[in-house]
Amino acid sequence: MTTPLVIDAHHHVWTADYPWLASKPEFAPIRRDYGVADLRANLKAAGVDRTVLVEAAWGHPSETVEFLHLAGAVDEIAGVVGFVDLLDPNLAHTLARxxxxxxxxxxxxxxxxxxxxxxxxxxxxxxxxxAFKLIATAVPTFDLVVRPDQLPAAAEAAAAVPELRFVLDHLGKPEIRLGSAGLRAWWDAVAPFAKQPNAFAKLSGLVTEADWKQWTPNDLRPFVQAALELFGPDRLMFGSDWPVCELAATYTRVKDALAETLGGGDRDVFGGTAARVYQLGEL
Structure with a gap:
């Protein structure tokens, strides 16, 4: 019996000149180049086999074109979630490109x-x-990076476009640093989205929604357990959100903390869901 591959469903690479890195002084620790060598070192240390590379807010299709070239040259990158502007008047042209x-x-x-x-x-x-209906003719999924107040509309979109799989990045960014108050507010907002059969979520980006300096796995556990109740493991996937996670934790610590909150390395969360939802094919 072969050992299932561990898949990181959410990470980035970038260069230090990405404008958003200079937008806030607290981003200074990650305002540098992060490339394939950095990625491979972290994957090896954490025991991760394959990844999904996600657009990193450059805000132009040229980034996606570059990432597709990169995926073809780097065995560890099994797929790319590219950039699109939902209000792009030339969306059909971008998708054709x-x-x-x-x-x-x-x-x-x-x-x-x-x-x-x-x-x-x-x-x-x-x-x-x-726009979502057009996108559904080109790719199987759309990743949602949203604020909690945008989650009700995300549920409406998922209901309106059942042919597209909607993947909620970072669990919809719950305010983990607020503890039980953050959990209650997030649950109310995300529950209607989770009821949609084409709704999925990533256990990613959680450490940067907690206290960067003092978080522990116990801070994450209520949110992870709530996500399991709402989505089930077959609609959840592990994502490191590296290099962003380095504001609060190393790649390996993020993976280990999630495994601790789950009580082990769930096969769906740590690979099976991502492979199925993103249609990663033979790995």
Missing amino acids: YANHPRARYLVGLRDQVQARGEADFLARPDVIA
């Missing part, structure tokens, strides 16, 4: 920086729903 890429097979999903949009109901807008 990706489809015509020589390594288009690595494009397993798309993402927009919805968390940066002011409207709480942005994802429920008719023009955004139309």
Whole structure:
């Protein structure tokens, strides 16, 4: 019997000139180049076999094109979640550009920086729903990086476009540092989304929603257990959110903390869900 592969469903690479890295002084520790050599060192140390590389807020299709080239050259990268602007008037052209890429097979999903949009109901807008329907003809999934107040609209979008799988990054960014109050507010917001059969979520980005300096696995545990109750392990996946996680923890500590809160290395969470949802094929 073969040992299942461990898959990190959410990480990035970037260069120090990404504008958002200079937007806040607290990002200074991660304002540097993070490339393949850094990635491989962390994967080896943590015992991770394959990954999904996610757009890193460069905000232009050129990043996705570059990431597809990278995926074709790096065995560990099994798929790419690329960038798309949901309000792009030339969305069909952008999707065609990706489809015509020589390594288009690595494009397993798309993402927009919805968390940066002011409207709480942005994802429920008719023009955004139309964009999702078009995206569903090109890729199997759409990653949602959203604020908690945007979660109700995420549920509406998932209900309106059942042919697209919606993957909630970072559990919808619950305010873990607020403890039980953060848990109650997040549960109320995320529960309608979790009820949708095409809704999935990543156990990623949690350490940076906790107290960066003093968090422990016990701070994460109520949110992880709530996610298990809401989604079940077959709709949850591990993501390191590296290098962002380095603001609060090393790659290995993030993986180990999640395993501790789960009581072990759940096969679905640590690989099976990602392989199925992102249609990663033979690994």
